[in-house]
Amino acid sequence: MAISIDTFFLDPDSQGTLQAQIQQMIAQGILAGRYGKGEKLPSSRKLAMHLGISRITVTLAYTELLSNDYLTSRGRSGYFVSQNAPEPPKFAPQVKxxxxxxxxxxxxxxxTGGSAxxxxxxxxxxKYPFIxxxxxxxLFDHANWRLCALQALGxxxxxxxxxxxxxxxxxQLIEFILxxxxxxxxxVARPxxxxxxxxxxxxxxxxxxxxxxxRRTAAIEDPCYHALRDVLTQSRCHLSPIPVDRDGIQPDLIEDGTDVIFTTPSHQCPTSATMPHARRKQLLRxxxxxxxxxxxxxxxxxxxFLGAPxxxxxxxDEDGRVIYVGSFSKSIFPGLRLGYLVGSEEFIREARALRASVLRHPPGHIQRTTAYFLSLGHYDALVRKISKVYQKRREIMENAIQEYGLEIAGSGVFGGSSFWMRAPENVNTVELKHALKRNDVLIETGHPYFAASAGIMNYYRLAYSSISEELIPEGVKRIAHEIDQLTRH
Amino acid sequence: MAISIDTFFLDPDSQGTLQAQIQQMIAQGILAGRYGKGEKLPSSRKLAMHLGISRITVTLAYTELLSNDYLTSRGRSGYFVSQNAPEPPKFAPQVKxxxxxxxxxxxxxxxTGGSAxxxxxxxxxxKYPFIxxxxxxxLFDHANWRLCALQALGxxxxxxxxxxxxxxxxxQLIEFILxxxxxxxxxVARPxxxxxxxxxxxxxxxxxxxxxxxRRTAAIEDPCYHALRDVLTQSRCHLSPIPVDRDGIQPDLIEDGTDVIFTTPSHQCPTSATMPHARRKQLLRxxxxxxxxxxxxxxxxxxxFLGAPxxxxxxxDEDGRVIYVGSFSKSIFPGLRLGYLVGSEEFIREARALRASVLRHPPGHIQRTTAYFLSLGHYDALVRKISKVYQKRREIMENAIQEYGLEIAGSGVFGGSSFWMRAPENVNTVELKHALKRNDVLIETGHPYFAASAGIMNYYRLAYSSISEELIPEGVKRIAHEIDQLTRH
Structure with a gap:
């Protein structure tokens, strides 16, 4: 690759001669690793024109660098960074x-400093990533995603x-969602x-x-998704953690004066509880x-996969009181970064204005590719495939968990991709996690989900979304073994 | 396309019979335009299983809808939305x-309510979009962008x-930028x-x-990019507009107590002024x-295109005092939504944490595609091509502006894509814009760039980035004609 002429500037405040400045620029570029060995330099004619100086000055600088073996010349084809040029430092270049x-x-x-x-x-x-x-x-349908992206690139x-x-x-994406x-x-919603x-x-x-x-109060589930708690902490509202039972958040415990209630009824995060119909009505009331x-x-x-959701x-919601958050990132892939909000027009109008201020809009190409992936049915096929595989993995997980005597604290009624686990009270899962990491096993500790003051350290999460089924039993066995070691202390 | 079985739910609070509920669900789906004519319904067996009810109930509901001509049956291939089904309303469906x-x-x-x-x-x-x-x-290099996207999709x-x-x-993208x-x-910067x-x-x-x-004060240029002013207004800091002359922002006029100075030295927005070296040193001091x-x-x-930038x-910046904002969206395409910040490590660390909270990260695929587009040299080629075309357009613009007697208030020393224009004092460019729109000409009014209190209404911007060169003279002629009309009133 040729070194771009645009990387060359003269410093009007420089003390040295023009020739010295040029030599310095090139040598510093090489020493800092910006110009790689074998890369071609601009011709002396072009560089002279670019800098508005005489060509002889550039030629003299090049000749000097040639004799120092920073550069080599290959006859008429010009000047290149020499293979014998000094090595760039392995450490990051020190800026003056x-x-x-x-x-x-x-x-x-x-x-900085959130709990996530x-x-x-x-x-x-x-080898055993229960993450x-x-x-x-x-599992991902790479071929069809690629075809959709191609179509969107047409x-x-x-x-x-x-x-x-x-x-x-x-x-197109909005229409499909609706x-x-x-x-x-x-x-049912309007655009x-x-x-x-x-x-x-x-x-x-x-x-x-x-x-x-x-001046406002937000009720959150306890335990709750830690990244949500960080977002709310940054907004400086009053946070009111409401205990979760096996049916999800408990409406009776939501304090008077609460302005906003954040909840995960389909699949409580992280306990996986699904809120029954009666509880939902109670929450709305x-x-x-x-x-x-x-x-x-x-x-x-x-x-x-265990039943219709x-x-x-x-x-x-008959009042327009519920704001709905959906995502494609989870089921297509997290790097996609595509979700959506559904809510009353007054609310969406403000959200649209804020989004425009913060980032304008999610990239158009990503939106259109997703619209194709959805409308051609690939998304449904992917979800079916994932569900089938997860169902199998979940069965194997359940058997292994039972066999090795671990305790499930929560799991989804309809499916999901993880188990919420409880270790014996005296087990600190941060220690557990580090010990397991040395044994090729990744687990997620549970304490970041609880309010900080709670000091609950014996919960953890085991996901089966990224581990293949044949590795599950050995992974669970290692977890059980490590917990056993820790409880003996 | 088949209608997904997942769109069917029973409402536990419903008063009617199960059969009536199913009929209603389907009829409402058709009436609301969610189920299109010719779309296939789930088989009665599958729908019965999905809802956990007897198959005969579903069959009776389907038969009823058949006789109402909402549905048709095609022998053994199942039930479809009838071509004679009632038309969905042309207006948006009324939600209950x-x-x-x-x-x-x-x-x-x-x-909402910003000045942008x-x-x-x-x-x-x-026909004449001076936007x-x-x-x-x-101009866009569609073929090579597509190849890079494909590579990133590999x-x-x-x-x-x-x-x-x-x-x-x-x-890969970070490395290329560095x-x-x-x-x-x-x-020179580190990752x-x-x-x-x-x-x-x-x-x-x-x-x-x-x-x-x-409690902090931000100095902004006056005039300045209106979207920036909206962002700062939302942050509720004190705003201090500093007049711009032909060399950009005037450092002497920046008030004591200012905490942050927002500036566009390469190309003042919107006047296109380029800040000379001495002014830059003065600003840093x-x-x-x-x-x-x-x-x-x-x-x-x-x-x-008029000279090296x-x-x-x-x-x-010898102090680490300057935070640099760059963008690829402008020169590749605005829908790309990709830019970058360069600044001291302490600052970038906070920006990274805030970005993670707001949106995690820009989509990975977009980042990688851009890395390829840059590193394969397509970006440089695109910029060269654009520069060449803009140079030609600018010449034609300048000639036409002179010929028709319009006044240029500012234009870039090195190039750019627009002229900052001044109309006679008694011309309101909002009126001008509306009159021109009726004549197939789009211009951008200047007043949103000025502090609201200023009430300066006679500036406008003419860009040549989206209008082809042969249309420029006629477009400029129309603008001159309309200004002439307005000054006669």
């Missing part, structure tokens, strides 16, 4: 800049791919009531910004009494 | 929901495409100092959240005296 800014003062609002745990990016290197929320290569879809939508969405996705959840988001995380975040202030808004995160309803809480 | 929520109370923070003008989504229907920031179909890149990166970015993009702007964003809009938004609070942070939006530096302000 000295940090003169007091960042502790300059940063007005901090966003760091997840292992190298999880694929582990949640990553895609299983062997000349006919050019404008969908490239245009600035301002605050709008791809109408006609096919939402009816499956018992929801003005739907907004596409950069994943469900973005949908929850937008909702929190609009509904909450420092409680919200009406409180004049509160309910935010329903309907994650993972698709993976329902119940319709969404939103389908029972 | 009555809005019982007082949204004026429920919405804690409003985000609504842009015509149907701009391609106009800014949309892509010209005839099996080898599967994990880049699908994984949840958590808070990370595609390392090695090739930033050096062209005279910037910890760069964050990928969902377009430059997202980069500016993240920066504002981190650096500003209600002023910021150092104030202990203020500078946010440099380096938009449109690529389109530099100056290095970025960031390249002169």
């Amino acid at each position: 800049r000295t940090e003169a800014v007091d960042w502790s003062r300059a940063i007005g609002q901090k966003f 745990p760091t997840k292992p990016v190298d999880w694929q290197k582990y 949640y929320g990553q895609v299983d290569k062997t 000349a006919r879809d050019f404008s969908a791919l490239t245009a600035d939508y301002y605050d709008q969405d791809d109408h 006609r096919h996705t939402l009816p499956r959840r018992g929801i 003005e009531e739907v907004l596409i988001t950069v994943g469900a995380q973005n949908a929850l975040w937008l909702t929190a910004q609009i509904l909450l202030t420092q 409680r919200a009406r009494d409180l004049e509160a808004i309910i935010v329903e995160d309907d994650y993972e309803f698709e993976v329902s 119940m319709p969404a809480l939103k389908s029972l | 929901r009555t809005e019982a929520v007082d949204w004026s109370r429920a919405i804690g923070q409003k985000f 003008p609504t842009k015509p989504v149907d701009w391609q229907k106009y 800014y920031g949309q892509v010209d179909k005839t 099996a080898r890149d599967f994990s880049a495409l699908t994984a949840d990166y958590y808070d990370q970015d595609d390392h 090695r090739h993009t930033l050096p062209r702007r005279g910037i 910890e100092e760069v964050l990928i964003t969902v377009g430059a809009q997202n980069a500016l938004w993240l920066t504002a959240q981190i650096l500003l609070t209600q 002023r910021a150092r005296d104030l202990e203020a942070i500078i946010v440099e939006d380096d938009y449109e530096f690529e389109v530099s 100056m290095p970025a302000l960031k390249s002169l």
Whole structure:
């Protein structure tokens, strides 16, 4: 690859000669690793024109670098970075800049320090990854996704791919969601009531910004999805954790003065509890009494292999009180980053304005590809395939868990992709996790899901979405063995 | 397409018989336009199993709908929505929901009502679109973009495409930016100092959240990019508009107590002024005296056909005081939504945490496709092609503007894609815009760029990025004619 001429600048404040400056620029580029060995330099004529200096100055600089073996020349084909040039440092190049800014003062609002745990990016290197929320290569319908992406890249879809939508969405995707996705959840909605988001995380975040202030109270499930708690903590509202039982959040315990209730009725996160019909009606009544808004995160309803899923809480909403959060990232793949919000027009209008301010719109090409993947039926086929495989894995998990004497604290009525597990009280699952990691087993500790003050350390989650079935028994065995070791201390 | 069985639910609270409920569900689906004519219904056996009721109930419901001509049967192949079924309403289906929520109370923070003008989504229907920031179909390198997307969709890149990166970015894209993009702007940075964003809009938004609070002051250029002003207004900081002259923002006028300075030195938005070297040094000195942070939006530096672009302000930054905002959306296509932030590690760490909370990460596939498009040299070729075409268009524009006696208020020293125009003082460019729209000409009014109180109504912007050269003279002629009409009143 040729080194671009645009990387060359003269510094008007430089003390040295022009020739020295050019030599320095090139040598620094090589030393910093920006110019690789064998890369071609601009011709002396072009560089001279670009910098507005005489060609002889550039030629002299090149000749000097040639004699230092930074460069070589190959006759008429020009100058190249020499194979004998000094090695760039293995460490990151030191920038001459000295940090003169007091960042502790300059940063007005901090966003680091949330409770969401760091997840292992190298999880694929582990043999027994009981981790949640990553895609299983062997299940994803790569070929059809590629075909849909190709179609969306075609000349006919050019404008969908490239245009600035301002605050709008791809109408094909919106139409599919209205006609096919939402009816499956018992929801009827109009286009003005739907907004596409950069994943469900973005949908929850937008909702929190609009509904909450420092003077408002949000009820969350306890335990609850830690990333949601971080989002709400950042909004500085008052947080009111409501205990979850085997039927999900307990409406009677929601405090007076609550403004917004965040809930996961299909599949409580992380306990996997499914809220029964009567409890749903009770929750809606409680919200009406409180004049509160309910935010329903309907994650993972698709993976329902043990029975038909119940319709969404939103389908029972006669008041316009429920804001519904859906996602394609979970069931297609998490790197897709595509979710949606369904709610009253007044609310969606604000969410659309905030989204436009924060990021304008999710990339058009991603929206259109997903619209094809959905409308050609590949999505349904994928969900069926995943469900079938998960069902098998779940059976094997259940058997292994029973065989090795582990305790299930919660599991989905309709399906899902994980078990919520309880270790004996004196087991600290952070220790357990580290010990297992050394034994090639990845588990997820449960404490980040609980309110910080709770100090509950003996829960963990085992997902079967990324581990192949033949490895499950040995993985569970290793967990049981490690728990056994820890309880003996 | 077959109607999915998952769209059928029984309502436990329903008063009618099971048969009546099924009939109603299907009829409502047809009437609401959710089930299209000719679509196949689930078999009575499958639907009965799905709902957990007897098959005869479903059969009786189907038979009833058959006799009402909602459905037809094609012998053994099953039931279909009849071609004679009632037409779905042309208006949006009325949901039975009555809005019982007082949204004026429920919405804690409003985000609608910014000053950013609504842009015509149907701009391609106009013959003379002097509009800014949309892509010209005839210039974009569609074929190579498609090849890069295909490569990124290949099996080898599967994990880049699908994984949840958590808070990370595609390392290939980061590496290219560090090695090739930033050096062209005279910037040396380490991976910890760069964050990928969902377009430059997202980069500016993240920066504002981190650096500003209600107690802090942001200096902005006047006139300035209206979407930036909206972002800052939402952050509720104190806004201090600083007049722009032909060299850009005037450092002497930046008030004491300013915490953050937002500036566009390469190409002032919207006047296109390029800040000279001496002014840049002066701005950096002023910021150092104030202990203020500078946010440099380096938009449109690529389109530099009149001379080599100056290095970025960031390249002169010895203190770590400048936060640099770059974008690929502008020069590849705006629907791409891909930009980046460069700044001190402490700052980028907070931006990364906030981004993770708001949306996790820009889609992996988009990042990887862009990395290929850049590293295979297609991006440079595209920029060269665009620059050449824009140069020609600009010449034609300049000639036409002179011929028809319009006044240029600002234009880029190095290039760019638009002219900043001044109409006579008594011309209201909102009126001008509407009159021109009726004559197939689109222009952008200037007043949203000025502080609201200014009431400056006689500026407008003419871009040549989306209009073909042969149409320019007639378009300019029409503008001149309309201005002439308006000044006569």
